[in-house]
Amino acid sequence: MTGFVSMNLFAGLRNPSWRLSDTDAARFKHLLTNLEVVPAAGPQGERGFARRAAPAYAIAGDVANVLDGADLSGLVRAAPLEEDDQSDVLSRPLSGFRGFNVVFDAEGAAPQWFETYDRLVVDTASGSLRRDHGSPTVEQMLYESAPDIVVRQLNGMTFADLIRAGNEVPIDRLEGPDHHLQCESSPEYQGNTGAWKTHKLDNNCYNYANDKLFTTPFGPAVPGRGNDLGSSSNPLTESSLKSELGADKLERVGMKLPSACPPDGAHVLAVVLRHHPVTDAVKDFHCIRLDRGGAWSHKDGIGRVRKIDDAHQPIADLTTARFWWSPTLVGIYVAFFKRRDLID
Numbered sequence: 001m002t003g004f005v006s007m008n009l010f011a012g013l014r015n016p017s018w019r020l021s022d023t024d025a026a027r028f029k030h031l032l033t034n035l036e037v038v039p040a041a042g043p044q045g046e047r048g049f050a051r052r053a054a055p056a057y058a059i060a061g062d063v064a065n066v067l068d069g070a071d072l073s074g075l076v077r078a079a080p081l082e083e084d085d086q087s088d089v090l091s092r093p094l095s096g097f098r099g100f101n102v103v104f105d106a107e108g109a110a111p112q113w114f115e116t117y118d119r120l121v122v123d124t125a126s127g128s129l130r131r132d133h134g135s136p137t138v139e140q141m142l143y144e145s146a147p148d149i150v151v152r153q154l155n156g157m158t159f160a161d162l163i164r165a166g167n168e169v170p171i172d173r174l175e176g177p178d179h180h181l182q183c184e185s186s187p188e189y190q191g192n193t194g195a196w197k198t199h200k201l202d203n204n205c206y207n208y209a210n211d212k213l214f215t216t217p218f219g220p221a222v223p224g225r226g227n228d229l230g231s232s233s234n235p236l237t238e239s240s241l242k243s244e245l246g247a248d249k250l251e252r253v254g255m256k257l258p259s260a261c262p263p264d265g266a267h268v269l270a271v272v273l274r275h276h277p278v279t280d281a282v283k284d285f286h287c288i289r290l291d292r293g294g295a296w297s298h299k300d301g302i303g304r305v306r307k308i309d310d311a312h313q314p315i316a317d318l319t320t321a322r323f324w325w326s327p328t329l330v331g332i333y334v335a336f337f338k339r340r341d342l343i344d
Contacts, residue, residue: 001025001106005142007150008098011205011274011300012285013230014219016150024145029104031138032114035121035130089129090117094310095286095300096165096276096324100142116142152232155281166277168311168322173329174270175256176319180294183261186268187211189291192304201302208299209269209287210250210335220302223248236283238273241330245271252331257318266336270296270318274325284325288318296321 003025006017020028092098099117113124116139119132132138143159154162190196195213196203203213204220212221222229224244230236242252250269258268268290276282288298296315297307308314309321 001104003028004103006101008101010284011095016153018147018150020145032121035132038129038131090120092117093165097163100139155279157278161278164277166324168324170322171272171327171329173255174319178257178317178319179259181261182294185264185266186290186292189297189307196305204301205287205299209289238330241285250333250335252333254332255329262334265338266334269333269335271330271333272327273330274327
């Protein structure tokens with residue numbers, strides 16, 4: 001049996017993922033499949049989130065970027081959870097650390113998926129919600145199973161550091177006002193429906209902001225030629241992010257929200273650099289797009305498409321929207337549909 005873990009953490013960069021040792025795979029499968037099943041009413045989470053029971057559904061993790069290069073394309077196809085803008089079966093936050101995805105694959109048996117947050121686990125074999133009473137928690141043990149390369153990517157944060165959400169704050173350096181532009185060439189907001197829902201795990205904020213849907217499981221889009229932004233050879237900085245966005249033919253138009261629509265065949269998006277509230281060394285980027293109706297929407301990593309900010313408020317005015325992970329504006333960009341040769 002093999003086991004793979006993915007940390008649900010980033011909006012734009014690829015999530016940290018790793019393969020478990022055979023011993024750890026057996027240990028975690030035993031732990032996860034023997035947790036107490038939660039009654040229909042659901043308990044209260046340790047981090048103060050209201051809980052509710054899970055319906056039966058299939059789920060998978062962002063595990064295509066496994067460090068040893070294993071091909072998991074056959075293991076990460078699953079039906080996304082039915083959900084609205086403000087609901088989540090595990091009551092996870094809308095961005096930042098949102099738990100772990102764990103996949104087990106045994107010869108002759110169907111792959112088995114689990115998704116965790118706090119002390120709750122969704123077991124997709126039974127469609128049930130399970131409760132973790134252990135100390136340490138399964139989540140903490142999963143974090144401790146990460147190889148050194150993942151620990152370095154997370155700047156050596158402890159598990160307690162990792163789960164700190166911080167506070168929702170407005171986008172720093174963004175200049176208004178927001179003119180609520182209703183541009184004909186902007187994408188129309190469809191919500192968490194259709195292909196964006198079906199292929200939720202194959203697309204991130206960069207796919208969505210560029211209105212470029214991926215339908216094959218080779219991992220969400222990353223700006224630039226080398227497909228390596230955020231790696232040790234190409235660390236994520238404001239400078240490297242600007243360079244790679246330029247390589248993808250996005251046109252930076254400044255730090256102020258536009259007062260007029262872009263040319264036909266183009267739409268507006270905001271790109272921010274953000275960092276974990278505990279350490280500035282763990283960075284990510286996020287993209288938010290202007291929709292045809294004049295409001296803004298986004299997709300945080302492998303999460304659902306939404307038109308609300310991290311404070312659960314509609315993003316009618318981007319200057320007042322609030323997000324976790326200290327967002328700092330890199331620039332307002334215009335994406336031209338016919339120019340995106342690299343992402344296409």
